[in-house]
Amino acid sequence: xxxxxxxxxxxxxKAGNDRLSAMKDIFRDLTFTGVYQGPTWRFxxxxxxxxxxxxxxxxxxxxxxxxxxxxxxGCPFHHRLTPRRMWESMRLACxxxxxxxxxxxxxxxxxxxxxxTYSKYKPELIAVLPTCVSGxxxxxxxxxxxxxxxxxELLYVPSEGFAHRDxxxxxxxxxxxxxxxxxxxxxxxxxxxxCGHEEVMLSLAEQMMExxxxxxxxVNIETYYGRFNYGARTQLEKMVQLFKKIGIKINTTxxxxxxxxxxxxxxxxxxxxxxxxxxxxxxxxxFGTDYLQRTFFYSGIEGTEKLLLDIAxxxxxxxxxxxxxxxxxxxxxxxxxxxxKNFENHDFALFTLGFxxxxxxxxxxxxxxxxxxxxxxxxxxxxxxxxxxxxxxxxVRNIEKLIVDWDMGFELVVNPSLNETSExxxxxxxxxxxxxxxxxxxxxGISVINTSVAMYxxxxxxxxxxxxxxxxxxxxxxxxxxxxxxxxSRLEYDKIxxxxxxxxxxxxxxxMWSAMWSLRSE
Amino acid sequence: MDGCKFFGAFRACSGIKDAVxxxxxxxxxxxxxxxxxxxxxxxxxxxxxxxxHEREIVFGGEEALRxxxxxxxxxxxxxxxAVIAGCAPTVIGDDIEAVVNSxxxxxxxxxMDAAGFKDNMGKGYEEALVHLARLMxxxxxxxKSVNLIGFCPDDFKVDADLKEIKRLLNHAGIKVNxxxxxxxxxxxxxxxxxxxxxxxxxxxxxxEHMKREFGVPYLAVGYxxxxxxxxxxxxxxxxxxxxxxxxxxxxxxxxxxKRIYLYLHELYGxxxxxxxxxxxxxxxxxxxxxxxxxxxxxxSNEDDYYTFEQNVRASNTTIxxxxxxxRNIAVELRIPLVRFTYPVFDHVCVYDDAPFAGFRGAxxxxxxxxxxxxxxxxxxxxxxxxx
Numbered sequence: 024x025x026x027x028x029x030x031x032x033x034x035x036x037k038a039g040n041d042r043l044s045a046m047k048d049i050f051r052d053l054t055f056t057g058v059y060q061g062p063t064w065r066f067x068x069x070x071x072x073x074x075x076x077x078x079x080x081x082x083x084x085x086x087x088x089x090x091x092x093x094x095x096x097g098c099p100f101h102h103r104l105t106p107r108r109m110w111e112s113m114r115l116a117c118x119x120x121x122x123x124x125x126x127x128x129x130x131x132x133x134x135x136x137x138x139x140t141y142s143k144y145k146p147e148l149i150a151v152l153p154t155c156v157s158g159x160x161x162x163x164x165x166x167x168x169x170x171x172x173x174x175x176e177l178l179y180v181p182s183e184g185f186a187h188r189d190x191x192x193x194x195x196x197x198x199x200x201x202x203x204x205x206x207x208x209x210x211x212x213x214x215x216x217x218c219g220h221e222e223v224m225l226s227l228a229e230q231m232m233e234x235x236x237x238x239x240x241x242v243n244i245e246t247y248y249g250r251f252n253y254g255a256r257t258q259l260e261k262m263v264q265l266f267k268k269i270g271i272k273i274n275t276t277x278x279x280x281x282x283x284x285x286x287x288x289x290x291x292x293x294x295x296x297x298x299x300x301x302x303x304x305x306x307x308x309x310f311g312t313d314y315l316q317r318t319f320f321y322s323g324i325e326g327t328e329k330l331l332l333d334i335a336x337x338x339x340x341x342x343x344x345x346x347x348x349x350x351x352x353x354x355x356x357x358x359x360x361x362x363x364k365n366f367e368n369h370d371f372a373l374f375t376l377g378f379x380x381x382x383x384x385x386x387x388x389x390x391x392x393x394x395x396x397x398x399x400x401x402x403x404x405x406x407x408x409x410x411x412x413x414x415x416x417x418x419v420r421n422i423e424k425l426i427v428d429w430d431m432g433f434e435l436v437v438n439p440s441l442n443e444t445s446e447x448x449x450x451x452x453x454x455x456x457x458x459x460x461x462x463x464x465x466x467x468g469i470s471v472i473n474t475s476v477a478m479y480x481x482x483x484x485x486x487x488x489x490x491x492x493x494x495x496x497x498x499x500x501x502x503x504x505x506x507x508x509x510x511x512s513r514l515e516y517d518k519i520x521x522x523x524x525x526x527x528x529x530x531x532x533x534x535m536w537s538a539m540w541s542l543r544s545e
Numbered sequence: 546m547d548g549c550k551f552f553g554a555f556r557a558c559s560g561i562k563d564a565v566x567x568x569x570x571x572x573x574x575x576x577x578x579x580x581x582x583x584x585x586x587x588x589x590x591x592x593x594x595x596x597x598h599e600r601e602i603v604f605g606g607e608e609a610l611r612x613x614x615x616x617x618x619x620x621x622x623x624x625x626x627a628v629i630a631g632c633a634p635t636v637i638g639d640d641i642e643a644v645v646n647s648x649x650x651x652x653x654x655x656x657m658d659a660a661g662f663k664d665n666m667g668k669g670y671e672e673a674l675v676h677l678a679r680l681m682x683x684x685x686x687x688x689k690s691v692n693l694i695g696f697c698p699d700d701f702k703v704d705a706d707l708k709e710i711k712r713l714l715n716h717a718g719i720k721v722n723x724x725x726x727x728x729x730x731x732x733x734x735x736x737x738x739x740x741x742x743x744x745x746x747x748x749x750x751x752x753e754h755m756k757r758e759f760g761v762p763y764l765a766v767g768y769x770x771x772x773x774x775x776x777x778x779x780x781x782x783x784x785x786x787x788x789x790x791x792x793x794x795x796x797x798x799x800x801x802x803k804r805i806y807l808y809l810h811e812l813y814g815x816x817x818x819x820x821x822x823x824x825x826x827x828x829x830x831x832x833x834x835x836x837x838x839x840x841x842x843x844x845s846n847e848d849d850y851y852t853f854e855q856n857v858r859a860s861n862t863t864i865x866x867x868x869x870x871x872r873n874i875a876v877e878l879r880i881p882l883v884r885f886t887y888p889v890f891d892h893v894c895v896y897d898d899a900p901f902a903g904f905r906g907a908x909x910x911x912x913x914x915x916x917x918x919x920x921x922x923x924x925x926x927x928x929x930x931x932x
Contacts, residue, residue, distance in 0.1 A: 062587060066579060069590055073573020095632060097549025097661035101577030103870065104890065113873075120662050125636060143851050155571055156662055159602065159636045184573040185602050185633060528565075528591045531620040535593040538616055542609070543598040 045261070045491055049254035049479050056251055068407060068523060068533045071187070071540075075152055076102045077219025078182040080251075082150040083113045084278040085285065089146040091116045093133055093164060094154025116140040116149075120156055129157055133167045141173040147282040148231075150178040150223070158183030176282055180226045182219055189543065194410050200319070200379050201418040204425060207320040224278065224302035227285050234310060235290035240338050241274040242266065243291040243312075245298065253479045255279075265485045269335060269344050288312075293337045295484075313337055319380045322481050323387040323489070324359075328352055330484060355486035362493035363392025365500060370451040372397040374444070374460065374471075377405060377418050380481075382425045387481050388455070391493045395433040397447050401460075403438055403519055407533070409541050445469060453500055460521060466512035472499050546850040546870060549661030551631045552578060553669025556697040558627035558655075558677065559591065560726025561733055565621045569610050569641065570631030571597045574661070584890040585699045593617050597633050606634050610644045618650040624730045627677070628656035635660035653680060653730075665847060667747055667822070670697070674725065674751035677733065683759060684738035689786050690720040692739040692761075694748035695823070696727045701868075701889040702901045703727060709903035710769060717779055718788055725751065737761055741785055746823030768824050771831035771907045772797050797904035801911075808915055809836065816861040818842035820853055821868060821886030828866055828885055836911070838864075864918065881917040885910075 075092065079102045082090040092099045092115065099117040118136045120129045133151065140149055151164050168177045199211040224245075244262060246255065263273055274291035275284040288294075289310035296303040296316045303314035315337060321330040328348055335344030371393050375381065377400045385398055400422070402415050419437055426435060436447065441463065448454050448469040456464065457474045464471045476495065480488035515525040523529050551570070555578040558566045568575045575594035583590065593616075595601075595609040610628070617626055630641050641656050657676045659669050674694075693710065696703055711721050722739040723732040725748060742752045742763035752763035764785050769778035775797070783789075802809065816839045819829045825845060832838040841860035844853040854874050857865065865875045866883045869891045875882035884892050885901055900906035901913075 062584075063580065065587075066576075066583065069592070070576045070579055070594060071572050072576045072580075073571070075573060076576075095549050095661035096547055096665065097551055097574070097577070100546060100548040100552065100666075101581060102573075103546075104580065122660075122663050125662050155573075155631075155633045156636060159633065185571040185597055186599055187572060189598070524588050526588060526590075527622060529588070531565075531622075532590040532592060535613075535617060535620050539594060539596045539609070539613055542612060543596045543600070 045254065045257040045487075046476070046495060048257045049476055052253035052255070053476065056253065060251070065522065068520060069529075069536045073098075073102065073184040074187050074219040074222070075154060075182045075184055076104075078150070078152045078180050078223050079103075079113065079115065079219070081220045081223035081278055082148075082152070082178075082180070084246075085148060086281045087146050088148040088150060088282060089114055089116055089140060089144050091118065091133075091136060091140050091149050091151050092154060093118045093120070093129065093136075093151055093157040093162065095120050095156055098154045114144060116144070118157075125156060125160055128160060129162050130167050133157075133162065133164065134171050137167070137171045137173055137177065141175055146175055148176040148178060148285075149173070150180050150226075152180050152182040154182065155184045158185070176231060178226055178230055180219075180223050182222060188218070191409075193408055194414050197379070197405070197410055198414040198417060201414065201421050204319070204382050204421050205428075210316075210318050210320070221299040221301055224299065225305060227278075228288075228302040228305045228309070231282075231285055232289050232306065232310065233286050235287055237292055237311075238272065238274060238290045239292060240270055240340070241272040241291045242293045242295055242334075243275050243277050243288050244273060244295045245303075246276045246279040254483075258479075258483050261487055262484045265331075269331070269347055270340060271334070271338065293334070295334070317482070317484075319383045322380065322383045324352065324355070324390045324486070326383065327484075327486055327489070351486050355490050358490045359390065359392055359493050362490075362497045365497040366391070366393045369453060369500075370394060370396040372399065372447050372451040372454045373474075374399045374401070374454065374456040374464075376400070376457070377402040377415070377422075381418070382422045384478070384481060385422075386425075386429060386431065387477075387489065389431060390489060391496065393455075393496065395431070396451050397434050397436055399436045399439050399444060399447065401438060407520060407537065409537065441467065462507075462509040462512040463516075463521070465507040465509060468506060470504070472496070547846045548666035548669075550664040550666065550669035550672070551629060551659045551661045552581070553666035553671070554629045554657055554659035554673035555669075556582070556666070556699065557670045557673035557726045558629060560696065560698045561625060561627075561677070561728060561730055562589075562698075563623050563730050564591065564625040564627055565617060565623050566592045567595070567613055567617055567626055567628045568592065568631060569595045569597070569606060569613075569628060569634050569639070571633055574631045581888050581890065582699045584888075584893070585701075585703075589698075591621075591623070602633060602637060605637060606639045607641075607644050610634075610639065610641065611648060614645065614648050614650060614654070618648075618652060621652075623652060625653045625655065625680070626650070627673075628654060629659045629673075630657070632660045632662055635663070655680065667847070670747055671750040674748055675754050678751055678754050678758070680730075680734050681737050681755070681759070682734055684735050686740055687720060687722060687738045688740060689718055689788065690722040690739045691741045691743050691782060691786075692723045692725060692736050693721060693743050693745060694725045694752055694763075695745035696724055697887065698727050700824075700887050701885055701892075702894050702899075702906075704897040705894065705900035705909075706902035706906065708897050709900040709905050713769075713775065713779055713903050714782070717783055719782060719786065741782070743782060746827075767830065768827035769902045769906075770824075770827050770910065771835045772904060773834055774827055774831050775903050775907065797907070801908040805911070805915060808919075809911070812915075812918065813837040814839055815863055816841045817864045817866060818844075818857045818860060818862040819866040820844040820846065820871065821866070822846050824886045825866075831907075831910070832866070835907070836914070864914065881921045883914055883917050 079090045082088050096119050099115045103113055103115050118132045124132050153164055164179050168179055203210045275288050289312055294303045294312055294314040296314050300316050306312040307314055320326055331348045332344055335341055373395055405415055445467050454469055454471045455474045456471045457477055461471045477492055480492045517523040517525045551574055579592055595613045597606045601609050635658055645654050645656050655676050657673055714721055723736040737759035742761050744752045744763050744765045745768055755761045766778050766781050769775040817832055818841045819825050829840050829843045833840050841862045842856045863880050865871050865880055866885055868886050869889050871882050899909045901910045
């Protein structure tokens with residue numbers, strides 16, 4: 024008996040250590056990658072990055088792959104930086120096109136550089152990424168790739184900087200999402216063109232993957248942003264463990280993989296796609312590989328259960344999965360009940376953004392047994408990204424509908440002023456915020472618990488992310504800190520575009536970008 | 546590894562503090578220039594883009610440019626709009642001059658063709674300054690005054706370095722009339738008032754132009770790193786302006802170096818490599834001449850980067866001096882990297898009393914080097930030993 028008790032105790036200690044390690048992993052990434060990624064995201068108020076940068080990043084996610092930029096020297100100079108982690112400069116080759124190449128064509132230069140790149144880096148894959156210049160001069164990149172002989176794989180990825188998404192894409196996408204919130208059968212199954220990442224995925228599926236003998240009960244998992252995904256390492260480990268328990272094997276984690284694994288991707292029975300699905304559609308058509316897209320309704324307790332069962336059903340493992348899932352779910356619910364005791368008898372307000380997953384994220388907080396009294400949603404930033412009033416109204420309307428349908432029982436406040444926010448804060452015991460307005464609130468004496476870590480735990484496959492978040496929150500609400508007067512709260516900000524400084528040049532640059540962006544490709 | 550002409554032009558134009566740069570190009574060029582510039586100042590955003598998309602590529606970007614000019618004229622309360630055309634409009638043949646002339650605007654407009662495939666960053670900088678120089682006007686010469694030419698707003702330590710250089714020059718009785726390109730529009734326009742142009746690494750074409758147009762002579766000097774480098778810098782300018790040596794009172798002191806002199810003894814003869822823009826040569830001079838370091842590899846950004854990396858790998862280099870781009874090779878070789886030259890995007894320098902230039906800069910730079918060596922993790926060193 025004593026032995027069993029000790030074993031249980033050890034299990035609890037191990038689970039605790041695992042959670043600590045998982046949380047540390049996310050906080051490390053939030054700190055060391057976030058310091059670059061956060062400001063980069065803010066700069067989207069004044070512009071967007073080139074398609075080429077997404078392609079460069081995606082190619083370098085594959086082990087021993089080298090991007091070859093087919094363009095002038097300036098393109099690799101700044102695309103050597105990824106928008107996500109600026110210091111992570113990469114091995115990158117370039118054809119260094121000059122005026123002569125623009126006049127006479129750059130195909131010879133490309134031939135030379137393919138050979139040169141191979142001889143310098145000995146990669147397993149060279150991905151040729153055309154730029155605006157080679158796109159305009161009409162170099163036959165595909166033709167050159169076919170004729171040049173180097174002992175490695177060659178890939179062509181359309182990456183011309185002028186072929187980015189148009190201004191309405193995000194608006195249409197969000198509108199369809201808002202509709203799907205109330206009717207998930209209508210979940211949008213297309214993607215936003217032009218960030219470069221999708222183009223690499225599709226090119227790999229079209230040009231490199233080879234017919235394979237299908238290995239039963241095996242999956243490919245798309246790793247989103249791979250090494251730049253916060254908590255990626257832990258997330259992947261947890262997924263592998265979980266699938267193993269259901270009896271599913273991981274064939275490859277796509278794009279965080281080797282060149283050989285890319286080729287052998289069609290050996291999987293199923294693709295679990297995340298960000299985009301064009302590549303998965305192509306694999307289905309070409310190799311018969313089925314796919315499942317992880318989307319908003321696969322979150323929270325019910326969503327996680329649904330995801331596991333949906334995956335299992337693709338392998339006719341419903342029976343085994345039901346038993347396993349039910350056990351895992353009950354275990355998670357017990358833990359959530361335990362942590363929930365810390366939250367009961369308190370009132371909470373949640374300050375969050377309106378975006379793709381919003382009502383489902385809010386519902387997940389309720390799964391954690393956090394009694395929300397108010398939810399404040401900021402939709403102003405959507406305006407900055409050219410989201411129409413019509414779409415924003417639809418989003419708010421459908422969130423309101425779901426509050427009633429799901430009997431969530433909190434008051435929804437859309438775009439409250441700082442005074443209104445302050446009043447709401449006085450009416451609750453704790454304020455949760457996953458957005459960066461914390462310094463402003465704290466200056467006003469509103470103590471805020473930062474829940475930005477939540478988004479990286481909500482969408483992990485399995486129930487462990489939810490339990491980890493509950494544990495973190497339970498610890499976090501017990502911690503008190505002195506009133507803060509953050510230095511950043513002393514600065515003067517624009518009333519609408521927080522955290523843009525109240526500076527006429529910044530505002531004019533923002534307005535200028537917004538106007539020019541909305542004029543393109545109407 | 547060098548940037549293109551567009552980047553050079555952008556850096557030159559954005560150095561005029563109250564100018565707006567309108568980039569006529571697709572989104573990526575605008576983004577790249579913004580990201581590299583604004584790690585150094587996140588509150589200074591003065592740029593716009595015509596957002597050339599597929600439609601502009603097919604039908605021409607002139608309408609987009611016209612639209613952007615009119616909007617920028619209304620939105621920005623600034624005296625100058627610098628229009629920089631990148632690769633795409635140049636290839637498709639947009640008539641930028643005609644568009645600029647077709648609209649009536651309330652501010653000065655200077656435009657330039659800076660297609661990236663035409664040349665490198667240095668050339669873009671030179672040409673942009675010459676384009677901007679048409680705004681300069683004849684002025685009455687201010688005695689014992691100089692313009693400092695060759696700066697960019699996103700150079701590492703630029704504010705601190707300029708503060709120290711101005712302090713030293715003022716101490717020698719010399720007034721700094723204008724820093725190009727890190728000045729106001731008014732200062733730029735009145736640059737011909739200087740008695741002498743001091744070219745610090747780049748900007749020679751502007752200096753030649755000003756000599757021709759306004760009769761301002763120029764002097765090319767190295768960047769003032771170290772005690773000797775700074776002394777040479779001040780002496781050269783003073784000599785040109787006929788300022789007596791006794792007036793200069795070069796005031797460096799050695800007290801700070803005394804405190805760490807044993808470390809300097811120990812590091813004497815350290816093998817190091819240096820890469821960068823024009824700053825690199827002056828830095829190498831300081832390291833060699835004043836710290837006694839052995840320069841293993843010295844390269845310019847314009848040289849082949851792969852060869853540079855191979856040469857460093859094949860050398861005994863134990864400290865690397867360069868930009869953030871050298872982080873990978875420094876990590877690979879498990880040696881410290883001292884950042885001193887553009888682009889630096891993984892360090893910030895917001896305290897403007899810690900320069901690398903001038904006498905005070907010699908102290909800060911030495912301190913930075915020692916800390917880079919002494920703070921270098923034992924983990925990295927041990928890894929190397931056990932490998």
